[in-house]
Amino acid sequence: MVASGKQSADPHRPSEILETLKRLGFGVAIAVPDSWLGEILVRIEHEPTMRLVRATHEEEALAIACGTRLGGVRTAMFVQNAGLLSMGAGMVSLAQRYQFPLLMLVSYRGTIEDPVFYHTPKGRVTEPVLRGLGVAHARADRARPIGPQVERAATYAEEACCPFALLLSQEDVQW
Template identity: 30%
Template sequence: MQRSDLESAPAASADWPDQIFDLLKAYNVKQVALVPDAGHSRLIKRCLADNEMRVVTLTTEEEGVAMMAGAWLGGQRSVLLMQSSGVGNCINMLSLATLHRTPMPMLVTMRGDFGEFNPAQVPMGQATQPVLEAMGTLVNRADKPEDISACVEATLKFAYNTYRATATLIGQRVIGAKTFGKD
């Protein structure tokens, strides 16, 4: 078994990570908070290579929610990149978006979703959307590559134009479900 089999990552030919990067640039996103996920690895590389973006690697995802509140206080747009398991770490901190009406767009790569192999990913993966919605987040789902750009743009627009937490969930069907060689 290869290490790459343990994680879900898009095929090298997929261009949706580049589309997301172009949207982050178009919407003037300056702070990119993240806990790495294999599904976001290409997007993270693009952000790291951009001199106008500040990439902040977090120890836990809720730090990114708080950071987005600070970025907005200082007049900068931000985004939080994470895997679905990280959404669980954000629950209470998302109160900030509701209390202060702060734009907090989140781009979430799904695990525990379409064709998951790892049982440990399933509980939070299945709870990701209800948990976000319970905290007042507007959620879009992209389960086809051609849906991702439109969903991410809607997520950015809705956050920055109407001042709230928003999320695009990028389905495991798009990213690729790994089976540890047991399919």
């Protein structure tokens, strides 16, 4: 957990995420919708250097991402934390077993900061489930610029040859 009462220094954090992905050469984003993710996905869709694939389920999205990375394209995933809970089998038997480096940018619903309280059950178990699955992860620090945090998460995924989940707050990712 990252505790912070400070306001972020950068003016628009979702823009920083997108610019960082472009700068690092991410060519594909695979996504399953969440209300916080809606606009950034539309922005990616309009990026000439990136391609957005809208999947029907997060485990399917994970497999598509493994395929694009297998084909040599740096790949990010945009999912809600509900998707982390539902992709467990594919995570361990495909992404981790074959050691695919994937950046997972996750809208972290159900924390104390989320105004929609029916997400609470997912927020409560997300990090314990990630630890149980052995998925490398971190919660983004809202007191620090988001771009370098995305870059470090992406670097971790490549250096460790594994998926890495960066858990994002509403102000990080909602455009």
